[in-house]
Amino acid sequence: MTKRVFIVTGEHSGDMHAAKVVEHLHAKNPDIEVEAIGGEALVAQGVKLFATHDKMSAMGLTPKIVIDHLMLGKKLVDYLEKEYKPDLVLLIDYGTFNLNIAKFLHRAGIKVFYYIPPQVWASRKWRLNTIKKFIDKVLCIFPFEKKMYEDKGISTEYCGHPLVSQLPEKADRKEFFIRHGFDPDKKLVSIFPGSRKFELKQLMNVFVASAKELQHRHPELQFCISHAPNLKDDVYSQYLKDTKFKVIKGENQQLLSVSDALILASGTVALEATLYQTPMLIAYRGPWFFYLVYLLVRCIKRVSLPNIIADKEIVKEIIQGKVSVHNIVNETEKLLYDESYRANHINDLGKIKSMLSDKVSSEEVAKIIVNSL
Numbered sequence: 001m002t003k004r005v006f007i008v009t010g011e012h013s014g015d016m017h018a019a020k021v022v023e024h025l026h027a028k029n030p031d032i033e034v035e036a037i038g039g040e041a042l043v044a045q046g047v048k049l050f051a052t053h054d055k056m057s058a059m060g061l062t063p064k065i066v067i068d069h070l071m072l073g074k075k076l077v078d079y080l081e082k083e084y085k086p087d088l089v090l091l092i093d094y095g096t097f098n099l100n101i102a103k104f105l106h107r108a109g110i111k112v113f114y115y116i117p118p119q120v121w122a123s124r125k126w127r128l129n130t131i132k133k134f135i136d137k138v139l140c141i142f143p144f145e146k147k148m149y150e151d152k153g154i155s156t157e158y159c160g161h162p163l164v165s166q167l168p169e170k171a172d173r174k175e176f177f178i179r180h181g182f183d184p185d186k187k188l189v190s191i192f193p194g195s196r197k198f199e200l201k202q203l204m205n206v207f208v209a210s211a212k213e214l215q216h217r218h219p220e221l222q223f224c225i226s227h228a229p230n231l232k233d234d235v236y237s238q239y240l241k242d243t244k245f246k247v248i249k250g251e252n253q254q255l256l257s258v259s260d261a262l263i264l265a266s267g268t269v270a271l272e273a274t275l276y277q278t279p280m281l282i283a284y285r286g287p288w289f290f291y292l293v294y295l296l297v298r299c300i301k302r303v304s305l306p307n308i309i310a311d312k313e314i315v316k317e318i319i320q321g322k323v324s325v326h327n328i329v330n331e332t333e334k335l336l337y338d339e340s341y342r343a344n345h346i347n348d349l350g351k352i353k354s355m356l357s358d359k360v361s362s363e364e365v366a367k368i369i370v371n372s373l
Helices: 012-028 040-044 063-084 095-107 127-134 143-151 162-166 173-179 197-217 233-237 252-258 268-276 288-297 305-310 325-337 339-355 361-372
Strands: 004-008 033-037 048-051 088-092 112-115 137-140 156-158 188-192 222-227 246-249 261-264 280-284 316-319
Touching: 004 012, 004 063, 004 095, 012 033, 012 040, 012 088, 012 162, 012 361, 048 063, 063 095, 088 095, 088 361, 095 112, 095 127, 112 361, 127 143, 137 143, 137 361, 143 156, 143 305, 162 268, 162 361, 173 252, 188 197, 188 252, 197 222, 197 233, 197 261, 197 280, 197 325, 222 233, 222 252, 252 268, 261 268, 261 325, 268 280, 268 305, 268 339, 280 325, 305 339, 316 325, 325 339
Parallel strands: 004 033, 004 088, 033 048, 088 112, 112 137, 137 156, 188 222, 188 261, 222 246, 261 280, 280 316
Antiparallel strands: none
């Protein structure tokens, strides 16, 4: 008898992760039928889409967005309960929508697994109660998550982090430097100011000023700014009028892998840099109101994923009121010129990489699903 799986993703990254899972599912059992809410990556795997991300990707709490999400959720649950009747629904990331959907799927008697669950360890830990009620199995991607969920009585499997197997190999440094006009004999400091306009507004000026000060102190240094592909050129150019720093768009991972030091806004990019073992610092600030709200709901005091995984400060976190040219310059100099400090930093990043395991995350997920079916 043919088994049916339905996958719910909410954005591009989820679509990519889902496609990898489907690839391994079909390799293990070609007869498994899969439908989904997703995008082009799932379509490329031959998956029939119930809906695309058009209405899922809208952010905010406007009446229209809320109504769109409610209507999509109702149509989805009706379809799954009355027509498709899946043996299992796999939720991927996209916490708010997926946790709401899980309630209705559970009531309909449909088995629900959650891959890349909400980061409840960072904030809103009360979501654990919702997960315990409505999710049959959590497929987590960080080693410390397994114990946290199991302590709550939630069935959990650690699958490894998808980046470990999906991140490209390091770029050829010499080829990359020559192609972009860098001097292969000089150190490169790369700046990743974030992928949202408000992040650039908060961080870009202090990052550029820090780079100028570093270049003044160390003329042998060269700098590059990573341009997030989702932002237009003029969003960046307004901050770079008085500089000659190179800007590279769409080559984030190559740039991370060949740099000598990184100045980063917090995010997944820090984990990518960790896997490349590239020395880095994290500097982040936002509007004070939102920062104060964050202080109220957070569950841990660390900000960056490398430090959270290691449960100690490996990467220097320069946060909110401490974000300054002085602090950024001093830490960057240590990463570049203090040989002992740099070596220990790189060694600690290697330990984090080994903690994330050598599992192929999507294959582990597929194996667990096939076994449960």
